[in-house]
Amino acid sequence: MPSANMNVMIKAARKAGRGLVKDFREVENLQVSVKGAGDFVSRADREAERLIKEELRGARPTYGWLGEETGTEAGEDPTRRWIVDPLDGTTNFLHGMPHWAVSIALEHKGEIVAGVVFDPAKDEMFWAEKGAGAWMNDQRLRVSGRSRMIEAVFATGVPFGGSRHLPAFLKDTARIAPITAGVRRWGSAALDLAYVAAGRFDGYWERGIQPYDVAAGVVLVREAGGFVEGLRKGESPVESGAILACNAGLFTTFSETLRAAD
Ligand code: 2AM
Ligand code: CA
Ligand code: CA
Structure with a gap:
């Protein structure tokens, strides 16, 4: 209720x-x-x-x-x-x-x-x-059960209009795209997170977002059994402007791949 x-x-x-x-x-x-x-x-x-x-x-x-x-x-x-x-x-x-x-x-x-x-x-x-x-x-809702990156589909956002986040995003994509079933950019951070909660997407990451883009989605993913963190370890996914979210089975690989040192 x-x-x-x-x-x-x-x-x-x-x-x-x-x-x-x-x-x-x-x-x-x-x-x-x-x-x-x-x-x-x-x-x-x-x-x-x-x-x-x-x-x-x-x-x-x-x-x-x-x-x-x-x-x-x-x-x-x-x-x-x-x-x-x-x-x-x-x-x-x-x-x-x-x-x-x-x-x-x-x-x-x-x-x-x-x-x-x-x-x-x-x-x-x-x-x-x-x-x-x-x-x-x-x-x-329940997050997906896929635990192999090669079967997983991820959502993201491409930084727009001269954003300073573009180089980091390109690096992320170069790491994620080759080891997964696909990366999608559908243009609504709120729906990307809702779709992770619904098990449609297996995970999501984005840089350069605002608290109002993701606040509602964060609780959706967590209550559906998924993980949400700041892209930089220890930082807030809502306040820091950089977020990752996925199901429990993918969390270690997904977060470590995105956070890997150069
Ligand atoms: P918006 O539609 O409310 O602006 C998609 O990656 C996310 O980025 C969406 O949450 C979208 O929110 C936001 N976004 C897209 N284009 C934007 C722009 N030009 N300036 C600021 N935010 C933008
Ligand atoms: Ca928005
Ligand atoms: Ca808006």
């Missing part, structure tokens, strides 16, 4: 999802000019964040806030904070590709205790709460 907080998070994600689906249809139907598309999408994600904030702050007015579009706001309760990316996978959205999501996490005393990643185009609601398991709609 989802908790009261989880019901609030799911309701907020659905509400934002409904608005985003309408906007996405306009993009798909080419009613948005290529020139105006960037502005259209930034309006869509600002509106989605507004809806989410209204819902979450309405239900839990004392909690703090971190949202991609509106930044941070301290709450009366310094121990609890919502972490929200209203639209993760913006580039897919803009190009009419149905692979994007709403991501909402709840942090308590510095730890992510609940997360929702909602893919409205496929009506897949991924949700997890610490100690209560990970779910997709009403189906329990």
